[in-house]
Amino acid sequence: MDVSVIGGTGDEGFGLTLRLAKAGHHVTIGSRIAEKGSAVADTARELLGGEAHVDGATNQDAATAGVVVVTVPFAGQADIYRSIKDHVRTDAIVVDCTSPLATAVGGRAWQVVRPWHGSGAEQAKAILEQVHPVRLVAAFHTISGGSLQDLGTEMESDVLVCGSDTEAKSVVGGLIEDIPNLRWVDAGDLSQARIVEPLTALMISINRTYKIRDAAIRITGRDAWGRPG
Amino acid sequence: MDVSVIGGTGDEGFGLTLRLAKAGHHVTIGSRIAEKGSAVADTARELLGGEAHVDGATNQDAATAGVVVVTVPFAGQADIYRSIKDHVRTDAIVVDCTSPLATAVGGRAWQVVRPWHGSGAEQAKAILEQVHPVRLVAAFHTISGGSLQDLGTEMESDVLVCGSDTEAKSVVGGLIEDIPNLRWVDAGDLSQARIVEPLTALMISINRTYKIRDAAIRITGRDAWGRPG
Numbered sequence: 001m002d003v004s005v006i007g008g009t010g011d012e013g014f015g016l017t018l019r020l021a022k023a024g025h026h027v028t029i030g031s032r033i034a035e036k037g038s039a040v041a042d043t044a045r046e047l048l049g050g051e052a053h054v055d056g057a058t059n060q061d062a063a064t065a066g067v068v069v070v071t072v073p074f075a076g077q078a079d080i081y082r083s084i085k086d087h088v089r090t091d092a093i094v095v096d097c098t099s100p101l102a103t104a105v106g107g108r109a110w111q112v113v114r115p116w117h118g119s120g121a122e123q124a125k126a127i128l129e130q131v132h133p134v135r136l137v138a139a140f141h142t143i144s145g146g147s148l149q150d151l152g153t154e155m156e157s158d159v160l161v162c163g164s165d166t167e168a169k170s171v172v173g174g175l176i177e178d179i180p181n182l183r184w185v186d187a188g189d190l191s192q193a194r195i196v197e198p199l200t201a202l203m204i205s206i207n208r209t210y211k212i213r214d215a216a217i218r219i220t221g222r223d224a225w226g227r228p229g
Numbered sequence: 230m231d232v233s234v235i236g237g238t239g240d241e242g243f244g245l246t247l248r249l250a251k252a253g254h255h256v257t258i259g260s261r262i263a264e265k266g267s268a269v270a271d272t273a274r275e276l277l278g279g280e281a282h283v284d285g286a287t288n289q290d291a292a293t294a295g296v297v298v299v300t301v302p303f304a305g306q307a308d309i310y311r312s313i314k315d316h317v318r319t320d321a322i323v324v325d326c327t328s329p330l331a332t333a334v335g336g337r338a339w340q341v342v343r344p345w346h347g348s349g350a351e352q353a354k355a356i357l358e359q360v361h362p363v364r365l366v367a368a369f370h371t372i373s374g375g376s377l378q379d380l381g382t383e384m385e386s387d388v389l390v391c392g393s394d395t396e397a398k399s400v401v402g403g404l405i406e407d408i409p410n411l412r413w414v415d416a417g418d419l420s421q422a423r424i425v426e427p428l429t430a431l432m433i434s435i436n437r438t439y440k441i442r443d444a445a446i447r448i449t450g451r452d453a454w455g456r457p458g
Contacts, residue, residue, distance in 0.1 A: 110417060110421070111420070112423075112424070114343075156449040156450075157449055160431075185435060186435070186438050186439070187431060187434060187435060187438075188339060188431075188434035188435070188437070188438060191340070192339070192431060192434055194341075194427075195341070195427040195428065195430060195431045196431065198423075198424040198427075199424065201424060202389075202416060202417075202421060202424045202425065205416060205417035205421055206414060206415070206416060206417070206448065206450075207450075208417070209415045209416075209417060209457045210415070210450075210451055210454075210457050211457075211458075212450050212451055213450075214449075214450040215448055215449070215450035215451070216448070216449045216450055217446055217447070217448060217449065218446070218447040218448075218449055219435060219444055219445070219446060219447075220385040220386055220443075220444070220445045220446065220447055221385075221435075221436075221439075221441050221442075221443040221444035221445055222439055222441055222444070225439075228438045228439050228440075229440075
């Protein structure tokens with residue numbers, strides 16, 4: 001699948017790039033500066049070996065992919081979406097991964113602020129839909145960039161996926177399942193991102209308390225998750 | 230340990246009563262009407278067999294226990310705390326389990342409202358501290374009353390515990406560990422309840438989507454949790 005990761009030069013985005021490229025997807029790393037995206041893409045290919053398809057592009061070019069994953073800090077999220085909104089395809093699936101950590105306003109990483117739209121994902125959707133309707137899904141909030149980048153270690157985590165487009169959630173769920181040992185759980189409609197996004201801060205709080213780096217979540221109550229029904 | 234469960238006639242409270250009494254604790258079920266508390270205590274003793282120590286009392290009498298667990302719907306939470314605040318001991322540990330589900334204002338159980346104090350637990354603390362400082366801990370938000378009441382089935386869940394009093398968290402953690410297969414994770418200070426309490430709504434959303442009843446959470450990233458350090 002043709003995936004781009006805007007913010008793919010950051011920890012979370014680079015980790016997702018590695019995992020998705022390792023699973024055989026063609027991943028384009030979006031960056032404000034195309035050369036930076038390309039340089040990080042080179043690093044990804046070196047880490048993954050010759051088979052991997054990773055390249056770099058400007059955020060605007062990356063935004064034309066079929067699946068556009070956005071992993072940027074909340075402080076810059078609105079600006080990034082404004083800068084790509086004219087480039088996102090009408091049939092694209094956008095995966096927003098941002099969490100409104102209070103670091104965006106000089107606060108603590110284990111605290112959050114409340115976005116005007118309810119969640120970062122809803123803010124993203126509101127900006128993109130100034131141009132045309134989009135299929136937007138929120139995911140990957142409870143997975144650390146470190147775990148994703150540590151290719152030698154299997155993930156031990158579930159990904160909570162929020163969105164109002166069931167098909168889009170299944171497509172993103174398929175990408176998640178391409179990463180070994182990662183499962184996806186349908187968390188409900190996009191407004192559930194108001195509950196799920198702050199879990200990044202909770203994971204950071206737990207990491208801080210226990211002096212670890214990779215606290216994550218598993219959902220119990222069912223042997224298999226994925227697409228409901 | 231001498232534990233009372235205010236709201237012990239409700240699903241969650243009754244489930245906690247059964248599990249804690251089964252573990253050997255003396256549990257007092259608090260109710261607005263003492264007779265109702267006593268009747269439900271009779272039922273608990275019948276279910277548990279002759280050894281169990283469960284009795285009923287008014288909320289005010291129950292509030293004098295060493296550990297006071299409060300499991301009431303958010304709509305009535307403030308009133309309940311106002312009604313017991315003069316009865317809580319200065320050395321007591323209060324365990325608040327309420328989640329601000331939108332059902333409190335006629336909304337959906339998979340949605341939440343935002344309490345003025347940030348979380349239900351902080352609201353509880355503010356009311357109790359009109360009288361004297363209290364050791365308040367927030368816990369048990371992601372565990373269903375059904376699972377707790379189903380004594381034949383082991384819990385498959387972690388309990389996220391929030392609070393600013395480390396010793397109080399450990400005492401409550403000890404109670405949690407007395408329930409087979411239940412672990413506790415220190416989620417941080419009491420304000421983390423702003424993130425943890427809405428997880429009740431997230432579990433309800435997942436239950437609804439997958440047509441199950443007992444979605445719950447495990448935290449990964451460490452083999453053992455409990456008291457940090």
